[in-house]
Amino acid sequence: MSSLHNSAGMGRGEELSDFQRGTVIGCHLSKKSLREISALLNLPRSTVRYVILQWKRGVTTALPRSGRPQKLREEDRQALEKVALETRLPSMKALTSEFQSVSGANVSSGTVRRELHAMGFRGRVSTYSKSKGMGRGEELSDFQRGTVVGCHLCNKSVREIAALLNLPRSTVSSVILKWKRGGITTALPRSGRPHKLKEEDRQALEKVALETRLPSIKALASEFQSVSGASVSFRTVRRELQTMGFRGRVSKYGKGKGGKKVEKKPTASSQQDAMVDVSRLDLRVGHIITALQLPDSDNLYVVDVGEVSPRTVIGKLAKHIPVDQMQNRMVVLLCNLRPVTVRGMVSTAMVLCASSSDKVEILDPPGGAVPGDRIIFQGFPGEPDKELNPKKKVWEQIQADLRTDGQFVATYKGAAFEVAGKGVCKAKTMSNSEIK
Structure with missing residues (x-):
């Protein structure tokens, strides 16, 4: 096991998160010296010493730099x-x-x-x-999760960590497993009240409201239920229609003055939907911190893309590229795909590769590029979508025009994948190949 694993982002000169402070204290509780903790977590000794001193005084979070003064000394x-x-x-x-x-x-x-x-x-x-704040049956804080991982990095067993921190072994095992799988260091959100209508149900409801002239909301709800099969009350139907912008009497829905059908003016979003080009993709330079082999030829990558926390990416590259060759390397990442869940883990991006029927190569960003650098295209200005709608097949339409040229440069309709002021993205040996 390497000394850092998912501890990237704990570099010098940055404010430590609660989780990172916890890893320092976990190592300290495991009887590691300042020098050993500094080397293990890649932190200055002065920072390690300061965190331990603050912890001994009862402080487990970064003190506010400025703002409203504390009421108690x-x-x-x-x-x-x-x-x-x-x-x-x-x-x-x-x-x-x-x-x-x-x-x-x-x-x-x-x-x-x-x-x-x-x-x-x-x-x-x-x-x-x-209370000690780390009792059984309570949700752990980021700091407490950090202490678990810090003890684990110091080669403490699950039994030893559970006894040292007064935690159930199952909790310790769960924290370590989630951290190993994808750098997950915070409690995942609990499930909430589900939406009563799916997106396709909302589309069916809108169609019924526009195309029928029913006398009441109850009649409209009955018609919608027969069309979609959804079992919802007329109150839910009324609330959904109001959210969609429908107002007035049901029998007048979709009509203007004089009984003429209202022409919908093209909105900014509909105009954007009509214009599909590469500017709608959020392409960024990423740095793979950790690469793990999963069952059934899947790989899991923890990737720094210049955000507060790294992203997890799950892909089927294991049969083409060994996992050790993916460690600590720069990649081009598509960051605005809709997140998908694979075996209980969420994949939030995709690594772009030059591809043929028998070969795959990772696209390399230009030298000097850093995580978070945007990929731009000459002649295609515009801002990327916040999230690509899979139903509109935006990625599929754009991907058809992504290729490497004769000089191995990644292009879209002849325009190179470029990092401003730093150069272009290339494949190592694959020319005139599709990119996906």
């Missing part, structure tokens, strides 16, 4: 903690009054409650005790 917080632990006062107001008399600080009971919560105090005031 560090010595006031220590006094508040002592009052909460040593007294058994019946209410928050009584505790606040006692704290004010001890420290001389003039703060409200709301501020005191907020500070106590930040310190980890829970439950009734009269029975306050300070």
Whole structure:
């Protein structure tokens, strides 16, 4: 196991995230020295020393640089903690009054409650005790996940980490597995209330509303249900129609004055849909941090594209390019495809390659390009779509005109893939080949 794995982005001179601070503390708890932690995580010793010192003082996040000043000083917080632990006062107001008399600080009971919560105090005031914040059954913070990964990087076993951090082994295993698979260091969002209508149902509802002249919303809902098979109430139908911009009586939907059908004016989005060219693709230079072999010839790549966190990409390149040749290399990435889920993992981009029936080569960005550099095309100005709509086949239409020329340069209709001021993107040996 390499020393960094998914720890890229922990370079010198940058503000550390809570997760990165956690990895430092995890290594510290594993009895690693400052020198060893600095080498393992590629951090200056001064940064490591500072993070450990702050942690010993109870600080686990980056302190604010500027803005609204803190209402309590560090010595006031220590006094508040002592009052909460040593007294058994019946209410928050009584505790606040006692704290004010001890420290001389003039703060409200709301501020005191907020500070106590930040310190980890829970439950009734009269029975306050300070929790360690890493107990069982609670969602882990980024900092706590970082401590798990830091201990793992120091070759601690799952059993040792669970005992050291007072966590269930299943939680420790889950954090390490997610980190290995794709640099996932935060809790994934829980599922919420699903939408009652799918996109195709909304299109069917719009068609029914425009083409029929039914007397009421209930009649329209009944007609929509018979057409689409969707089982929804007329209230849901009314809400969806209002969201689409329908107003007025149902029997007048889609009609203007005099009973004439309203002509839809082309909007900016419809004009953009009519113009399909390479400017609609969000192509960027990426740097593969980690490449992993998955079952069934899939590869997983963790790619830095100049954003706050790296992207995960899942592709079927294993039979063409060994996984070790994909480690630590620059690539051209298509970044505005709709994310897809493969075996429970989300793929958020695609690596572009020159391709033939028997050979595949990764496109190489020009020398000097850095992660996040945009790929531009002379003669095709415009901003890329936020996300390509797969139903409109935008990528498929553009891809048909992507090829390498006789000099191995990647092109779209003769215009080179170019990074401004740095050069063009090329394949190593494949000329006159399609790109996909």
